Amino acid sequence: MTGGSSRARACQPRPPTGPAELPRAGAILAEAGERGHAVEEFFARLKEHKLVQWLLGYAAVAVALIPVLDIVAAQFGWPESLRRGITLVLIMGFFVVLVLAWYHGERGAQKMPRSEKLILVGLIVVSGVLLWRLAPPAQQAMAVDSSAANPVDAKAIAAKPPAKNSIAVMPFADLSVAQDQALFSAGMAEEILNALTRVKSLRVLGRSSSFQFQGKDIPPQIVGQQLGVAHVLTGSVRKQGNELRITVELVRTSDGVQQWSNQYDGNLADVFRLQDACARDVASELDITLSDAGARRLVDKVTDNSQAYAKFIEAQELVTKRVGDSLPRAIALLDEATGLDPRFARAWSTLAVAYAVLPQYRNADWQTSWLASDQAAQHALALNPNDADAYAALSYNQFSQRHYSSMVEPMRRALELAPENSAVSYWASNELAAMGRTRDAETRLDAALANDPANPLLLFYKSMLRWREGDQAGALDFIHRSGTADSPFGELMLGYYDAAHGDKEGAKRNFASSAARMGSKIPEQELQLIYLGTFGTVSQRQMALKIVGAHTDDEWAPTLLLQLGAAGRSFDLYEHGHSGLSDAYLNWLWQPEPWSRKARQDVAFQGFAQRLGMVDYWKRNGWPDLCKPAPGAGQNAFTCR
DSSP states (O other), X not given: OHHHXXXXXXXXXXXXXXXXXXXXXHHHHHHHHHHHHHHHHHHHHHHHTTHHHHHHHHHHXXXXXXXXXXXXXXXXXXXXXXXXXXXXXXHHHHHHHHHHHHHHOSSSOOOXXXXXXXXXXXXXXXXXXXXHHHOTTTTTOOOOOOTTTOSOOHHHHHHSOOEEEEEEEOOOEEOOTTSOOHHHHHHHHHHXXXXXXXXXXXXEOOHHHHHTTTTOOOOHHHHHHHHTEEEEEEEEEEEETTEEEEEEEEEETTTOOEEEEEEEEEEGGXXXXXXXXXXXXXXXXXXXXXXXHHHHOSSOOOOSOHHHHHHHHHHHXXXXXXXXXXXXXXXXXXXXXXXXXTTOHHHHHHHHHHXXXXXXXXXXXXXXXXXHHHHHHHHHHHHOTXXXXXXXXXXXXXXXXXXXXXXXXXXXXXXXXXXXXXXXXXXXXXXXXHTTOHHHHHHHHHHHHHHOTTOHHHHHHHHHHHHHTTOHHHHXXXXXXXXXXXXXXXXXXXXXXXXXXXXXXXXXXXXXXXXXXXXXXXXXXXXXXXXXXXXXXXXXXXXXXXXXXXXXXXXXXXXXXXXXXXXXXXXHHHXXXXXXOHHHHHHHTTOSSHHXXXXXXXXXXXXXXXXXXXXXXXXXXXXXXXXXXXXXXXXXXXXXX
16 A cells, blocks of 8 residues: 555656755655555455454354353363363454454455465464463363263263262361371371261262362362362361360351351360261261161271370371371381280271382382281281271282282272272272273272272373273373372373374383382483383384393383383293382283283283283183183183284
């Protein structure tokens, strides 16, 4: 427009010359008139192309779509980041509509200029990048975990209207003068939670889901929304010597209104009576009639020694945390508790659990730990034949020592005694998964998630099982929900994801960091070279094999050889060595990656599985999803895919 006007002026006769100011003033006026004409033309084009109408129409559609998206997202459990990404794309759509209206607001067929094409392509690319960055659980695959494939979904559960009789018990605050009773206070909350699980018509959320809010000032409405419960129980503990005060509040999550509160005073010797009274009062306030069994007692008196119980309460919290030196501290406290009261069955079974998992988190002698765990479990069962934790520990010890058929009966008994215990269900799922029974493992894990939908460990394991089933988007979604993306377990899954999507640098970095953080003594720089050999050139693989060959005493060496395609050497090293990574190694055999498939189909796997007792387990309890017997090829022969 400006260029055309300039040419028109050049063809016009020049005005007569006058004083110097006149031509300059005339030029300014002409320029101003030109600008005014351009503005008028701009607004005329806006009106002509109905730009405002286009934008208002799009805005109306976008605003109407947002609540619809929220409903769909809640129904299918879409991650929040995906919803944000879609909303942002809708916002970017305003600019797309702006370009289209500017060029195509007029009626009739119109040619799309190159500039418009470039602008539209640029906007689409920007929208795609934003959606990529803002939907990290699914990342490149924008698919979400389907409810049909994954019956238990933490966010889907939370999206449903909570059951009337549902409750989450929050960790109790420590109001002691010295502020040194945090473990005891949290333990008291867990004991009341356990008591409430005995109320048959009450849905009580698992400890891990409830305790994730510890130390956070989260409104009850948000807690209720995220956990899918109608009530939360908050409280505090004030302990001074043997004197004890427990204060609790029952809050409705629908409106955050305090429905009821009470205070319980006594001393440490009265602790079981106080816990029982509190649990009963909560049930009463929820208008729940206790069964005959519940009417008698919701809290058992597990010891007559109040000091032993105080140490047990603290130790139980430390066993659950499993970070830093928490397990050795827990074992020391439990040793004191059983010393004060040798007939304290729950202290013995908790000690059995602590020793069973110790080698996974600390540098500890495997055989010594398993023996100590077995002895503690037998002590517990001699005192209480119905202790589920003791049976679960015995089963896990048999599994860790590769006595696969022997692990079945104690785990069956543990599940029979405590079907809603998420820790027991997790161990059962872990054992099934290690034996290649992925679908059975996921069914068992889903049962645990139904009671404890925000448990980070359960969600991580769910991600691994989803990966096995080929659901990459679901696997990443569960990783991010679990909050373990920056943990060694999360790094492992992210390494798989990177490798599957061609990011070799990301894969080797995540794999190496995961192995180093989970106990490998091989320098991390060498671990990166090893993992590069997994999907690198022939020479890189040879270098990786050489590095592993210099570290055959490392507990990760069999797994590294497996991933490098040296299945025979891996089987031999694992069979004749021993470590606490039994479950980890066996789980690697059932991955969908090419090197896992190659290992399963290797002729050496037949003898390896038979000698370790895996074939005997399969024949007694069920074959893995990826293997089946080979009739006519021998009594123990089988084929795998």
